[in-house]
Amino acid sequence: MRVLADILRRIRQSRAAVIYGGILVAVVVVAFIGPLLSPHDYLQTDFDNLLQRPTISGAHFFGTDDLGRDSFVRTMLGVQVTMLVAIVASVVSLLIGVTYGAIAGYVGGRVDAVMMRFVDTLYALPFVFFVILLMVAFERNFFLIFVAIGAINWLDMARIVRGQTLSLREREFVEAARLTGASTARIIFRHIAPNLIGVVIVYVTLTIPQAILVESFLSFLGLGIQEPQTSLGALVDAGVNQMEGASFMLLIPAALLAVILLCFNFLGDAMRDVFDARSVR
């Protein structure tokens, strides 16, 4: 708990981190609360009001789409889905990457060499194409998208955690723990893992936008989130088809996606300054 409080205190001292983090929190809060206040839901069609322009005072804040569905509610749903996929996928990549990297770094020697050789091999693969292959081969569902995207992003995490573990392993407090007879698992989880938190936080803020990118890429191509569910990528795709008559359908989700991605990347940069993680890059 003290570790967490310390981390929060350090993050709060960075103005950039507070600003970009604040914008992201605001977007998410609006995305979850906004639809509750709207009289429309994301499925309800209104064939008398197709492709209505956005109006401040009217019934449809962001206008309506080609089926007359309320664009505000759908866009907010898109933000929810996009964020959810990105966060769950990042947690998946976090779990795989940290475990894999910590084991490779701590055990070292030949095990480390083989494990990292495997990571190098996977690095060379065109992963997104494998995800598409996966989407072709199996039914498209939320769960598969989480796993597929998480499976792409764990490689960097594993590399960074391994490097960090390798240097932590030689430190006195780890040696002391070993002398008192602590098991390998205990040393990894109780002594090494807490010291990895800084690097991991920096890296997760940079993994989330990557996951968002992959998810919206797939949804844009029609291989990710399926109708009537939606995500920002799917909304941009729908907007492209209506671009000539109703450019707002493209511009609103595109702008939101851009803002979210920019904020995450700036936040990641700020975090790197906060934790001075020189080993990251």
Add this chain to the structure above:
Amino acid sequence: MLRYALLRLLGAIPTLLLVIVLAFLMVHAAPGGPFDDERVLPPETAAALAEAYNLDEPLHRQIFNYLFGLVRGDLGPSYRYRDYTVGELIGNAFPVSLKLGAMAMLLATVIGVAAGSFAALRRNSVLDRIVMTFAMTGISIPVFVVAPVLVLLFAVKLQWLPAGWSANDSVARFMLPVISLALPQIAYIARLMRASMIEVLASDFIRTARAQGLGTSAIVRYHALRPAMLPVLSYMGPAIAAILTGSVVIEEIFGIPGLGQFFVRGALNRDYTLVLGIVIFYAALIVLLNFIVDVFYGVIDPRIRRR
């Protein structure tokens, strides 16, 4: 040098084999066969189809058959485009994609290196900040957002450039796709180049050159540029992969009849052999280009070879 190149080439073979087997197994594990349509086939027809496409043999035989075919350049028939083999489809579609990708890559490298060096030389100035903010924006915003917005602006509103893939006009039709594809890479390369140029400019040999009275432009051109380019060169592999991925989206948006479009169509139609073939083709291409980049790296930086 030759030994180094050969070793790199040998190292690429297991990667490629892994890709092929993994991709094959993934497609094979898919529930339902390629001929499961809405309409139910009579058992004799299903059996005949399975036999014609060698689907009735055991799995390891199928893999070996496929690998054996690959060695001879045979990727099997397409399941949906009935009159074509996968090899023919790739052969027809690839040249357009290659042209698009090569142009984007060239543009990204030239502009990225120039912008990055420029920012490094005017470090912390207003111009530097502007270039770097643009670069961060360029990195963050995906190709499938940039491209439609550019189309909306330059094709729909201003009507300067064609929005689609016109059959006749050859230069104009490449403009928007190539720029959209190159933008994120320009941004990334500019950031890399700026960081490494700053580092190189702070090193001892540059100070020596300056002490000898060399001007800034000569220092950059003859001394700093080459070592500063090394990180950019090692980014070429990932950049190529990113451009290939991006081209899938770009071809879809602009209606370019390239490999990416076939890939997406194949994925949506569940054309297993076509998608499998294209994944393997892409993987082989990336492995090959990475190999070329590695060798080139060895040429530019002799320290690498001796490891």
